Amino acid sequence: MTGGGAIIDVWDVGTFDSELRGDLDTHADVIRDYMLTSRQQWLEREASDRTMPYPENPYAGEFMWVKEHIMRLMEVRTIRAWHYTRLTDAEVDVLRHGGIYPSSLDTIRSRLEAQVAAGAFSQEVADRLFADSPYQSEQHDFRSDKFWMVSHPVDVENGGVEMLLESWGGESAYFWQRDAALQDMLKQIGRPRVLEIAMPLVHSRHGYSAAEAVVATYGRLLGCRPDKHAFDLYTHQPLGPKHVLAVHSEGEPNFGVMAQGYPAGFVDVNLGRWDEE
Known part of the structure; x- marks a missing residue:
């Protein structure tokens, strides 16, 4: 990793390595x-x-x-980066020892079979969940070979992650599931988890989004008030166990104060932003 192995929080200037910070300082004006x-515009x-045309910012170029x-x-x-999900204890152990793999029909089938072996549901139910997965549709190419983070x-308690934490199996299992009994069953498996992940951007296509977030964070240091530029991102390559920095589970202290005290120093700069304009 560049910067002496440092991991950057795109929302915290204090984590920017000297080269990155130096380049930002050079272009501060x-x-x-x-x-x-x-x-102002x-x-x-x-x-x-x-009714007037939106003015051009002379510094845009x-x-x-x-x-x-x-x-x-x-x-x-x-x-x-951060991943919101619902996992069993056994799956957490696998994650810690084997790392992260992008989703595919093979990984979905493997997860389902592991739950059959654990007695969570029958082979018939596993087959039904597999057949109903969005990965079996025209969405296959869009969803496959990606592991999503934010x-x-x-x-x-944010509505954007509520379903990810509520139902086991991720969108591959619950997203198109209309059977109420199966929906309820998926909510009984595992526990809500938040994964902290060291995400090498070389394995993604989100370098520009990361730059926007970093520049916005630096801009706030200069007294400006840009949007925080949060973004979704994915890896298209497996990530080894060393990339799993932490697993926060429901009932643990950090899970309960995620984004509201943990990680230390994080402030959601968008909260109340529009009320103050």
Whole structure:
């Protein structure tokens, strides 16, 4: 990992390695000028009748160049990412010893068979869940060979992660499931978990999104108020056990205060942001 093995939180300037921070410092004037101008233009438009064309930010070209430059730096770095799911204790052990594998029909079948062996449900039910999976549809190419994460921690009560924590098997099992009995069964398997993952961006296609988040974080250090630029990302390659930094389970202290005290120093800068405009 670049930066002496450092793992970057895209929301925390204190985790940026010296090369990344130095490049941001070099372009601080452009970042500040673009963001302050953009906000002023937005405020003026909100106060107007909004019939005039949106003004062009004179710093837009330089700012775009900076983001593309930071993107190239981020593409060889590792960030801390977050995955919300529901797993059994046995699956957590497998994860800690074997690492992470992108989803596929083979990995879905393997997970189902493991639950049959554990007595969680019958082979008939496993076959039904496998047949009903979105991976059996035209969504196969879109969903396969990806393991999804998010760049910023999310409160476990957030509606965006509620179903991920509520039902075992991920979207591959519950997403299209309409049988109420099977839906209830999936909610009884395992426990809600949040995984902390060291995600090498070389295994993703999200270097630009990471650059946007990093530049936004740096912009707040300069006194600007950009959006936090949280983003979804995926690995298309397996990640070994060393990439699983932590597994937080329901009932444990950190799980209960995820994004509200853990990790230390995290603040959701979007909360209340629009009320303050």
